[in-house]
Amino acid sequence: MATQPASLRPAADELEVSIFGPGVGECIVVHLGRGEWAIIDSCIDRESRRPVALAYLERLGIVPANAVKLFVVTHWHDDHTGGAAEVFRECVNATFFCSAALRSREFFEVVGIGGRAFEPDSGVKELKTMLGIIKSRAPAGVRPASVGPAYANANQCLWRAPTAAPVPVSVHALSPSPGAIQLALQEFARLIPALNAPKRRLVAQDPNQVAVVLHVEAGQHTALLGSDLETGTDVAAGWHAIVHSTARPQARAGIFKVAHHGSQNADDRRIWSELLTPEVVAVVTPFRRMPLPKPTDLERIKSNARHAFLTAPVRGSAPPQRDAFVERMAKATARDRRLLEKPMGHVQLRVQMTRAGATPTATLFGAAHAI
Amino acid sequence: MSMKRKNYQPVQAETALMLGFTNIGDVSGTPTAARTTVEAGAPVFVLRPEPRVPELPLRNREIQATSAVTTAVANDLKPEVVPVVLSREYLPERYFDVRQFWQGTVDSVARDGVKAVLEDVTNPQNSRETAIIQWEDIPEGDADLVAPGAVFYWSIGYESTITGQRNGVSSIRFRRLPAWTRSELEAAHREAQELEQLFGDPTSVATTGRR
Numbered sequence: 001m002a003t004q005p006a007s008l009r010p011a012a013d014e015l016e017v018s019i020f021g022p023g024v025g026e027c028i029v030v031h032l033g034r035g036e037w038a039i040i041d042s043c044i045d046r047e048s049r050r051p052v053a054l055a056y057l058e059r060l061g062i063v064p065a066n067a068v069k070l071f072v073v074t075h076w077h078d079d080h081t082g083g084a085a086e087v088f089r090e091c092v093n094a095t096f097f098c099s100a101a102l103r104s105r106e107f108f109e110v111v112g113i114g115g116r117a118f119e120p121d122s123g124v125k126e127l128k129t130m131l132g133i134i135k136s137r138a139p140a141g142v143r144p145a146s147v148g149p150a151y152a153n154a155n156q157c158l159w160r161a162p163t164a165a166p167v168p169v170s171v172h173a174l175s176p177s178p179g180a181i182q183l184a185l186q187e188f189a190r191l192i193p194a195l196n197a198p199k200r201r202l203v204a205q206d207p208n209q210v211a212v213v214l215h216v217e218a219g220q221h222t223a224l225l226g227s228d229l230e231t232g233t234d235v236a237a238g239w240h241a242i243v244h245s246t247a248r249p250q251a252r253a254g255i256f257k258v259a260h261h262g263s264q265n266a267d268d269r270r271i272w273s274e275l276l277t278p279e280v281v282a283v284v285t286p287f288r289r290m291p292l293p294k295p296t297d298l299e300r301i302k303s304n305a306r307h308a309f310l311t312a313p314v315r316g317s318a319p320p321q322r323d324a325f326v327e328r329m330a331k332a333t334a335r336d337r338r339l340l341e342k343p344m345g346h347v348q349l350r351v352q353m354t355r356a357g358a359t360p361t362a363t364l365f366g367a368a369h370a371i
Numbered sequence: 372m373s374m375k376r377k378n379y380q381p382v383q384a385e386t387a388l389m390l391g392f393t394n395i396g397d398v399s400g401t402p403t404a405a406r407t408t409v410e411a412g413a414p415v416f417v418l419r420p421e422p423r424v425p426e427l428p429l430r431n432r433e434i435q436a437t438s439a440v441t442t443a444v445a446n447d448l449k450p451e452v453v454p455v456v457l458s459r460e461y462l463p464e465r466y467f468d469v470r471q472f473w474q475g476t477v478d479s480v481a482r483d484g485v486k487a488v489l490e491d492v493t494n495p496q497n498s499r500e501t502a503i504i505q506w507e508d509i510p511e512g513d514a515d516l517v518a519p520g521a522v523f524y525w526s527i528g529y530e531s532t533i534t535g536q537r538n539g540v541s542s543i544r545f546r547r548l549p550a551w552t553r554s555e556l557e558a559a560h561r562e563a564q565e566l567e568q569l570f571g572d573p574t575s576v577a578t579t580g581r582r
Contacts, residue, residue, distance in 0.1 A: 329540075
């Protein structure tokens with residue numbers, strides 16, 4: 001599957017978009033040129049127990065503390081935040097962005113609840129840990145908010161290469177829109193439990209209209225990283241707001257991290273016709289808990305993209321065989337048992353920033369495969 | 372050395388069930404008749420190694436919790452909740468030999484079953500699994516607990532009696548999660564206010580009261 005060793009660094013003028021997805025969880029690592037990197041979301045490699053982004057950069061011989069300039073947590077759900085606090089702790093030179101919806105009284109209430117609810121792997125806990133790290137980094141007498149986090153809003157530039165850089169590179173947020181933030185506040189409010197309600201793990205509501213979608217423009221090439229943004233009925237939120245926006249960067253993307261695991265609810269024909277090029281290379285990360293993408297989603301994506309890849313099979317592998325008695329009893333109680341997070345898959349896309357019209361080179365690792 | 376009561380951590384039967392000891396008896400040291408099974412809410416005693424595990428009067432039999440099983444209660448007791456030692460006179464008439472133990476979390480509920488994520492407590496290095504649990508295997512008494520985010524314990528093993536009978540058992544028990552109390556909600560709100568003071572938008576930071 002892999003045609004080159006994963007330890008080969010990209011050239012200084014190469015855009016790299018590496019998308020990792022183990023079945024549940026995703027992380028994107030982007031080379032912004034000249035040895036500078038961005039990390040978008042985080043998930044844990046179940047083998048090494050390390051955040052995949054840090055493990056990957058280290059394999060390339062890169063020191064994350066020096067090289068990572070931007071770290072974005074697109075939303076607070078568990079499958080995008082595994083190990084995020086560890087990434088943040090190590091990437092001391094990165095500006096940390098999260099959705100502007102999280103700078104709200106409603107979300108801080110969720111954080112207060114999250115620490116006391118029954119939710120051992122919650123993304124809320126990761127974000128709370130990150131706020132604690134920021135607090136510890138703030139100089140005495142300085143309000144921690146002045147140190148971080150930074151909050152991403154639609155059509156805001158999150159990072160830009162210095163003007164002296166040989167190739168212009170920028171990262172913009174295309175969401176959340178003001179309308180989406182209002183919807184998110186309502187969602188957060190619904191997560192606050194009533195007196196005497198049972199303590200359950202926090203369960204996110206659908207649809208996700210508040211995730212941060214990123215637009216990475218590097219010379220002649222652009223990547224659209226769709227996070228988990230979905231399309232609801234509100235035209236002021238989700239993908240509706242992005243495609244209707246006149247303020248967003250106009251360059252069409254030839255690389256697309258398909259939103260929300262390829263679900264129909266995260267698709268809109270105008271994404272393909274207005275935000276992407278006809279030659280787009282699309283990458284989907286599966287979400288086995290649903291499971292997503294469905295076969296019809298794969299067909300739709302394949303018909304819209306020039307090349308399409310999955311970071312891992314939608315259906316997890318069979319679990320390890322336990323002794324015959326346990327297997328017999330388990331089959332009588334549960335059906336369709338599948339591994340959730342193994343194996344890890346990685347789609348690496350690289351293209352020279354200055355080569356107009358070039359198709360990114362795709363290299364597949366682990367369980368990644370073409371659709 | 373005699374068993375001292377202070378060396379035992381009293382836990383509810385539900386916690387014992389989480390440990391996989393579905394039928395341990397009273398090991399308080401009091402020479403009373405052993406229970407044959409642990410009833411919901413009945414007290415059992417699990418030895419904690421603090422300050423250190425004392426030497427106990429072993430007679431004929433010893434049951435020790437494995438480290439794998441004890442991780443099941445990481446949220447309630449520290450993993451080093453070992454060992455549980457029962458002398459023969461307290462052994463129940465039936466006991467459960469756990470071969471596989473999962474902690475599950477409900478993802479979604481449908482007519483054809485409950486979709487859940489399973490964490491292997493017996494072999495924690497194993498990857499998590501998804502599965503659809505059939506409704507008929509969920510105890511009727513737990514049905515009201517089944518909802519997204521609910522937690523359950525699934526144990527597979529042999530139930531044996533001291534007369535030598537042995538039956539395979541697959542048992543699912545939903546955890547009765549504690550309810551939110553007023554003081555917890557108020558503490559969460561105070562924390563939220565503090566976070567808002569530190570990290571919120573300074574133009575909208577609330578200083579008092581709940582909205």
